[in-house]
Amino acid sequence: MSERILFVDDDANILSGYQRFLRKQYEIDTALGGEAGLEKIERNGPFSVIVTDMGMPGMNGVQFLTRAKAVAPDTVRMMLTGNADLRTAVEALHRGNIFRYLVKPASPENMALALEAGVRQYQLINAERDLLEKTLQGSIRVMMEILAVVNPESFGRVLALKQQMRIVAQYLKLEPMWKFELGAMLSQIGLVTVPTFVVNKAQAKQTLTPNEQSLMHRVPEISKNLLINIPRLEPVAEMIYYQKKNYDGTGFPKGGSVGRDIPTGARILRVLQDLLYLEGGGLPRMQALGAMAKRPDWYDADIVASCLICLRPEDEIEVRPPSRPLKVTDLKLGQKLASDVRTCDGKMLISSGHRISETMLAKIQNFMQISGIEEPIEIEVEVEEKAA
Numbered sequence: 001m002s003e004r005i006l007f008v009d010d011d012a013n014i015l016s017g018y019q020r021f022l023r024k025q026y027e028i029d030t031a032l033g034g035e036a037g038l039e040k041i042e043r044n045g046p047f048s049v050i051v052t053d054m055g056m057p058g059m060n061g062v063q064f065l066t067r068a069k070a071v072a073p074d075t076v077r078m079m080l081t082g083n084a085d086l087r088t089a090v091e092a093l094h095r096g097n098i099f100r101y102l103v104k105p106a107s108p109e110n111m112a113l114a115l116e117a118g119v120r121q122y123q124l125i126n127a128e129r130d131l132l133e134k135t136l137q138g139s140i141r142v143m144m145e146i147l148a149v150v151n152p153e154s155f156g157r158v159l160a161l162k163q164q165m166r167i168v169a170q171y172l173k174l175e176p177m178w179k180f181e182l183g184a185m186l187s188q189i190g191l192v193t194v195p196t197f198v199v200n201k202a203q204a205k206q207t208l209t210p211n212e213q214s215l216m217h218r219v220p221e222i223s224k225n226l227l228i229n230i231p232r233l234e235p236v237a238e239m240i241y242y243q244k245k246n247y248d249g250t251g252f253p254k255g256g257s258v259g260r261d262i263p264t265g266a267r268i269l270r271v272l273q274d275l276l277y278l279e280g281g282g283l284p285r286m287q288a289l290g291a292m293a294k295r296p297d298w299y300d301a302d303i304v305a306s307c308l309i310c311l312r313p314e315d316e317i318e319v320r321p322p323s324r325p326l327k328v329t330d331l332k333l334g335q336k337l338a339s340d341v342r343t344c345d346g347k348m349l350i351s352s353g354h355r356i357s358e359t360m361l362a363k364i365q366n367f368m369q370i371s372g373i374e375e376p377i378e379i380e381v382e383v384e385e386k387a388a
Contacts, residue, residue, distance in 0.1 A: 002027045003119045008037035008052040021108045034059030049118040054081040065097045076118040156351035171310040183239040183265045190222030242266035248297040267300040325376030328368045339378035343371045
């Protein structure tokens, strides 16, 4: 598939010339002026390269490319300019709005060379982004798999936390959604460094020794340190770091942000985690939120009020997908658990809601040989499976 190039100029004859000279090498689209160029980007994009004239009436080349950058940041931008506009073009180049400028009149040969360089730059940008996204997804998948295997009870609570975070973030119209969902999912990743018996004591609301309390209090910091060096997760790491911070500035970490300076996601996590804790102790949700509303020193009152509206129990009625029972020998990679996986003595190995990975399948098979696994195991029926 040939790369797509957009030429923008206020002279229709020049645009026709670009199409004649370059149509064998690229898929050429044209727009008569800046406004028409923005419409083409919105309607026909993405383009690999945009080439625009500088001196156009109404919207000049710099103005057009500045707006084009906001709409299509990955597209490579070039400008054609006369000598009189050279200073303006250089300033635009330094501000990062253009990749390269060409002095008019540009010969077909020079234009072809410039487009070749622009296409290579576009391909490089996309290759780096794909690599980054795959690395990011792989890192997150490994971390969640480790948490699910090391502490399945915590993973189950994290799934509930993610669901509520999504509801609250949607109600508050927060973007990007992935950041808030990921903050909820990874909020307890630091637990993988805490001895299992300490985590179990804390989850059972048993009294912890001072050293055990110190370990649990450091979970946000440990979680942040595990995430901070992963590209694009810096804001998620900050959200997790401040998840135990009180609205009045007390709590962990000491000092620093207060009130609305605390990351929004952290303020939501502060409410939702304590809500799950109180509900787990038997307190009805609305009563728990009502009690939290009386602690404006701990919780953001606006977030508590939002939770009272969008987390009503009747609004969270979950329609469980159909499932089917399987023996351990019939389990396959990628299947989604509809029930917890437990040993014959009742120990949870993997909580429901997780897709079976190679690590999890190996763990199930190993425990089946050593202590036995409760069978059958419920597996969600996927849409394609039902259709078949």
